[in-house]
Amino acid sequence: GAGVSQSPSNKVTEKGKDVELRCDPISGHTALYWYRQSLGQGLEFLIYFQGNSAPDKSGLPSDRFSAERTGGSVSTLTIQRTQQEDSAVYLCASSGTGLNTGELFFGEGSRLTVL
Amino acid sequence: KQEVTQIPAALSVPEGENLVLNCSFTDSAIYNLQWFRQDPGKGLTSLLLIQSSQREQTSGRLNASLDKSSGRSTLYIAASQPGDSATYLCAVRMDSSYKLIFGSGTRLLVRP
Numbered sequence: 001g002a003g004v005s006q007s008p009s010n011k012v013t014e015k016g017k018d019v020e021l022r023c024d025p026i027s028g029h030t031a032l033y034w035y036r037q038s039l040g041q042g043l044e045f046l047i048y049f050q051g052n053s054a055p056d057k058s059g060l061p062s063d064r065f066s067a068e069r070t071g072g073s074v075s076t077l078t079i080q081r082t083q084q085e086d087s088a089v090y091l092c093a094s095s096g097t098g099l100n101t102g103e104l105f106f107g108e109g110s111r112l113t114v115l
Numbered sequence: 116k117q118e119v120t121q122i123p124a125a126l127s128v129p130e131g132e133n134l135v136l137n138c139s140f141t142d143s144a145i146y147n148l149q150w151f152r153q154d155p156g157k158g159l160t161s162l163l164l165i166q167s168s169q170r171e172q173t174s175g176r177l178n179a180s181l182d183k184s185s186g187r188s189t190l191y192i193a194a195s196q197p198g199d200s201a202t203y204l205c206a207v208r209m210d211s212s213y214k215l216i217f218g219s220g221t222r223l224l225v226r227p
């Protein structure tokens with residue numbers, strides 16, 4: 001696609017429910033990142049995928065968070081048993097090779113509100 | 116541990132002014148540095164990427180410089196316009212990692 005696509009753009013859920021957030025990276029980009037941006041806070045790294053390598057999950061805040069990337073393209077971030085502190089904007093970014101190796105392109109984000 | 120600082124946190128200028136946003140980092144072993152803008156309720160838009168071997172990059176009215184040895188980068192915006200109003204974020208990627216470490220941003224308001 002032309003850019004990084006994320007869905008849903010907004011999600012309101014009740015505490016304790018599970019949610020899935022989807023990211024469709026730029027076609028051909030091998031690297032995919034998830035970041036979280038909480039109100040008044042900076043961007044917090046969550047997880048990184050690169051090709052077929054094992055993902056770096058070091059930024060996931062708890063075992064309620066998981067992510068997968070199928071076929072080296074679309075990624076899904078899953079939050080189980082959501083808590084109010086999970087409310088944030090979840091941003092996905094992808095990066096490819098070429099002239100500007102390492103340049104990250106972000107999607108519009110998924111705003112999660114846990115009531 | 117790398118720390119990225121952006122000063123000022125907020126800036127308000129009249130339209131037409133040239134302005135400079137600052138970004139500093141504590142560890143000079145960076146792979147690249149990237150400047151983004153973020154409009155309210157939106158994602159991040161990449162503005163400029165500077166590789167560690169480069170000194171500056173230009174795009175239109177924007178010019179970003181990098182001084183690795185002093186741990187500084189500046190984003191220069193010429194002839195500012197109200198449409199430039201946004202939060203500007205810088206982020207560094209270390210030689211030893213692929214993660215971007217973000218500053219807390221400078222919130223810019225350009226008054227008509």
